[in-house]
Amino acid sequence: MIRKCKEHGCFRGEACPYCGAVGDFILDDDREDRLGRFVSGALRHFPEKLELPMYIDGWVSINALTAAAAGKYKWPKKYHIYALVESDEKGRYEIAGGKIRARYGHSIGVILNYPAYEGEFAYYGVSPEEVDVILEQGIHPVKQKYLHLSTTLEKAIEVAMIHTENPSIFKIDAKAACEDGLNVMVANDDILLTDEIPVDYILEIYE
Incomplete structure (x- = not known):
């Protein structure tokens, strides 16, 4: 209501x-x-x-x-x-x-223009079955135009638990990614958008 x-x-x-x-x-x-x-x-x-x-x-x-x-x-x-x-x-x-x-969630080909992220880290949650594939190929959007990352570990867990009861959370070096030219944008306080995250920027996994 x-x-x-x-x-x-x-x-x-x-x-x-x-x-x-x-x-x-x-x-x-x-x-x-x-x-x-x-x-x-x-x-x-x-x-x-x-x-x-x-x-x-x-x-x-x-x-x-x-x-x-x-x-x-x-x-x-x-x-x-x-x-x-x-x-x-x-x-x-x-x-x-x-x-x-x-602000986010598009499956159509929009080109968003949000401010660049100035924080150090980002987080992304998956099911345990997806971990090995990501460690080989990096993180890519599946059904959406942009890859959606979380600004905090807690938010990443919350989002991932919609899809799996026991998520694995990747900690990402967002600062290094931005310095290397990747476009990581701030959609809102909780959500970041980017095209992809190569394996090199994955720092650790919380399981």
Whole structure:
């Protein structure tokens, strides 16, 4: 459920996490889920199916996206999309200048332009069965345009455990990779994007 606190903006749940206010109703759970899936698909996977014009860096007109959503479900308004983005704790989307884009998760050929990562390390989790292949071939994206890395060990474990109960986590020398010319970008506080990580930049494995 999405509600809006007059003091702190949109949030998900029954009460504002900052002040406890109930706030104004925006979307119920079912509509939040349906609109979220639609926006994800439109911005990450199939804009062409919706005849949704997209810039090469992933931006689309929020008016056009709203119209596409309303064409499917009838009820979505622009403020529903703004509320969806504002209340999203995972930072999946960004809005600027009347446009919206997904920060990460694309399967289409966008060319993103985020700031370069300035930290020392990055992390990537896999199932134990994948370790030997990665140690031979490096880390490459599978179903997505970009390889997604985590900024912390804890986040990498959290992400990997979606797919496996006993993940192996690679620690990556992101600083050296950037110094050698690899483009490692900051999508949000938790997620980094790059084209690949060659074996030479893998420092150790946590199992």
